Amino acid sequence: MYYIENICTDPRYNLALEEYVYSLLSTYKEKFMLLWRNSPSIIVGRFQNTAAEVNEPFVRENNLHVIRRITGGGAVYHDLGNLNYTFAVPNDSDNPFDFQKHSQPIVDVLQSLGVYAEFNSRNDLAINGLKFSGNAQHMDKKRLLHHGTLLFNSDLEKLSLALKVSEDKFQSKAAKSVKSRVTNILQWLPRPMSIEAFKDAILRQMDKKEGFKPYFLSQDDRKNIERLIEEKYSTWSWNWGRSPEFTxxxxxxxxxxxxxxxxxxxxxxxxxxxxxxxxxxxxxxxxxxxxxxxxxxxxxxxxxxxxxxxxxxxxxxxxxxxxxxxxxx
Structure with a gap:
């Protein structure tokens, strides 16, 4: 498995890098992994109506990025207390949208750190019934992109204020607020650690399981990523693209x-x-x-x-x- 080190916290770059690794590096049959963090931002699911998902006054007041990703699922809040992981791998077309398979390594890492986590519902990971990770996927006939959030030490107050959540979702989750349904990993660890140390623990576990080889982005790679940022992830039409009124x-x-x-x-x-x-x-x-x-x-x-x-x-x-x-x- 190739690992691409990435310290950038600009969500436009990080989502462009993901898409590039998934699609334009698809000639590689090998697996790729990324670990990355975003500055405060809202990342919207591919099929969502952005305006219906975000608290626009809060977005403006806090200067948040709002970026659409290529995977489905719901909108999520990112900050530097949240670590994201990405796998870009050959597609197992016989078992589409197998979220548990691709999120199991994270469960294994947490278990090695003394935290019992479990796959909970269609695409979430939870500790004691509280969600700390939402996962999403995008695929074609050759490649699969699986990525997920890992709430490590995020600002849960801002998370709850940044997103609009429809009442039917509250009803289906039998919960009163976003904040009451989520948790940070840090508070469950037997011994405190930094998010950097947590990242290193994931890398050690994955290296033991898969065997890492570093992949260094070439100048051409970087130019293609910048093109994606300019033509897609920086544009209003991709990130917001409000629909006209319907009858x-x-x-x-x-x-x-x-x-x-x-x-x-x-x-x-x-x-x-x-x-x-x-x-x-x-x-x-x-x-x-x-x-x-x-x-x-x-x-x-x-x-x-x-x-x-x-x-x-x-x-x-x-x-x-x-x-x-x-x-x-």
């Missing part, structure tokens, strides 16, 4: 995440549609949205249009009948 909106929280469907209807026909949410999927959602254009906005026509589409490519782990019933309802 019809509906939302539902499935076991695999929330889906919000927005339609423009003219003379009973769908002239535009967008889907948002904290779900996962491995196909371009624009393609799915395109399938629904110019379809009559009624159940029989919608079911016929969706009959031949493999919806789980776009909405992973949401049964097709449940999704179709939601769209047609």
């Amino acid at each position: 019809e909106k509906k939302s539902r929280r499935f076991n695999a995440g929330k889906v919000e469907a927005c339609f423009n209807i003219k003379d009973g026909v769908i002239t535009g549609c967008r889907f948002f949410g904290d779900f996962f999927g491995d196909e371009n959602l624009n393609i799915f949205e395109g399938h629904l254009l110019h379809c009559l906005y009624e159940e029989k026509a919608l079911r016929k249009r969706l009959a031949s589409i493999d919806t789980e490519k776009y909405f992973a782990s949401i049964p097709k009948e449940e999704l179709v019933s939601f769209i047609c309802g």
Whole structure:
């Protein structure tokens, strides 16, 4: 496994580096690992409506970066007390979105430090029922990107103020606030340590398991990363990209995440549609949205249009009948 040392804390650079390692270094069949931290920022899931996820006044007052990532899932708050890990590996297409497999090394590291952690729900790691890590993935036929947050000593007060959380998520989690559902790793360690020492413990464990080789970014690598920053991660269209007003909106929280469907209807026909949410999927959602254009906005026509589409490519782990019933309802 290659390890790329990265001390940059600019979230635009770090997300561009991740995407570059995943996609443009995809000629490498080897595995890559990154460990990195961001200055205070909100990192939004690929399919989310940014404006609906962040507390904009708080973002402005605290000069937070708001950056969209290429993986699905929900928005997360990052600061220098949070350590992020990334694996870019060959894709095991027979077992898509296996979060537990790729987050198990973190559980093993914590166990070696005297902390019992467990995989909890679809993509979280928890200590004593409290979440400290959210994980997300993006994949194509060749490569898989798996990354996760590790709340080590984050400012949980700012975390709770930075994000908007819908009431249906509170209800589904049976909790009253974001702050009450999360924890920092530091408070569970038998002996205090710095975040740098924690990072070193992860590296030692992974080196023992995989065997590390350093990968040093070339000048061409760095130019490609800078291009991604300029053309994507610094742009309003990627990070915010607000959708126009829609004539019809509906939302539902499935076991695999929330889906919000927005339609423009003219003379009973769908002239535009967008889907948002904290779900996962491995196909371009624009393609799915395109399938629904110019379809009559009624159940029989919608079911016929969706009959031949493999919806789980776009909405992973949401049964097709449940999704179709939601769209047609």
